[in-house]
Amino acid sequence: MKAIVSCKGVTKVFGKGELAVHALRGIDLDIMEGDFATLAGPSGSGKTTLLNMIGALDHPTEGEVTVDGQSLSGMSKGALSDLRLEKVGFIFQAYNLVPVLSARENVEFVLRLAKVPAAERRARADAALAEVGLQGMESRRPSAMSGGQQQRVAIARALVGRPRVVLADEPTANLDSKTTAELVDLMYRLNQESGITFLIGTHDPRVMDHSKRHIEMEDGQIISDTRS
């Protein structure tokens, strides 16, 4: 199997001198195509920082991150934006939908940025919303949706651009048990049926139960990496 994400000696230090915080300490990690991997560890272990590095949202202090064969080192802000748009889908803890856009428009937004023609854009957005069980709710604004529904929109948005990898950071942290179970099933199904690669930062055992690969972090280091 091909590695979609590759981290080699990735180190991240925030601050300088005595105030320096070593968030990541020489991470070596390959995420393979089709992985449904969870990244776990206590708060401050470096999960979010590592996801930020892989998602081209931040630069490592040392080391190299490669996404779908492209090294992120030395890329301009514009090129990083393009890479995020084309290859990475994000799901955040706090849903992070644009409040003035409807569900369909939120999902379409990524396709608009990718300059997908209008007709195809709409069809793909509606299909993505149907995929996450939001058929008939396309015109609703986020304020008229529940937390679970908003997170489904966020998943549809993350998937609609057909990214090489979906990075989810605590996607179920704000959801109740029932909704969490539904969303985990959904992400797992998408991984199984479409082969989409997921890397999920989580504390949630219900998410970890579904993972095919479990990566444990502590103090900026990977302490275990197991497949089930």
Place this chain on the structure above:
Amino acid sequence: MEDFKLLAPLAWRNLWRNPRRTVITLIVVSVGLWSILAVASFITAWAQSSRDATLRLLIAQGQIHAEGYLDNPNINRLMDPPEGALLAALNQPDISNWVVRLELPAVVQSEYKTLPASVVGVVPEDERRISSVPDKLVQGRYLSGPEDDGAVIGLNLAKRLKTALGRRVILMITAEDGWLEERSFDVVGIYDADTAFEDTYIFTGQAAMQEMVGLENKIAQIAFEVPDDTKLDGVVARLQAAAPTLDTRQWRKLSLIMGAMDATMGGVIFVWMGVMMVMISIGVINTQLMAVFERIHEFGLLRALGLKPGHVLALVALESLLLIGLGVLIGMAMGAGTVWGLSDGIDLSAFGKALEAFKTGDVLYLQIQPMDYVIFPLAIWLLGVVVALWPAWRAAKISPVEAMRSAT
């Protein structure tokens, strides 16, 4: 274009996320522009009215004199009536009217007082076409013809002389032979203009005056009327060419106060515009900074999704463009509505005496100045967008990782 289609609907909806703030900004922009347009219309109308009122009394749009007459008006610096090239130049269609006058310094005497004055010998029927004095009679009648040897005097002069309609005054003028000629005139009419004018000018028939001072067919001035002020310089140049030995001047050179007022009115409008623009700038910067700081998280999210820094800059700038544009349109409508609503004129007659010093007419007629509705709105629109670039630049600089951090 594709980027515009992406950002424009988002920008428009973002404007209405905080309707109260948007409405306040719209009010600031529209009232600011309205005040500029209304003040510009009012000042322009006032300047126009003041100019027309003054020029219609005696000056007209220009005058021709013998060389040196304006520096030292006396009987030795008179000239012949126009003929030949000058007559032809005066009879061109861009000059709607012209008159000849004999004007000389004089002393006027009543039983009670002796005062300096300026006696103007006029051809009444010509004067009615170019001067407002015949319409300003408040007692008696205007002159009946060039031979009419009655005197039309100002209301304030009559008071100062303690004379009245039907009584006689003595006019003393240096005659052609150098002797002081004096003659009594019946006061046949009293006019009401501004006090300074009333104190100075006494009108009588031109032939009667010429006969008194022993001159036949001599005049002191030709006053001409040019309805289109933009053609005035050309007309003056033509008259100067037709009569190079005479002194031809337009009103700005004849009435230095009026000329200075004319030159400074535009400045007053631009100063007011400057004040309004500073206020609008403060309002726009404040609004846009608040709008940006409130949405830092969202800008980070958009960046994380693939929006480029230039897109974020364009989005915030577009919001300003739409917001200021809408305010400008409302301000233009308010400005035009105000002028239209007052198109019948603003009656200032109740303040007649107070405004006499400004020599304005009793009614101000506001007009839409088309260029005002291009220059001022465009200037405010551009200013609004330029001042919003700073908040937009701040938004564009936001790192997407900040959004991720705050989201987890």
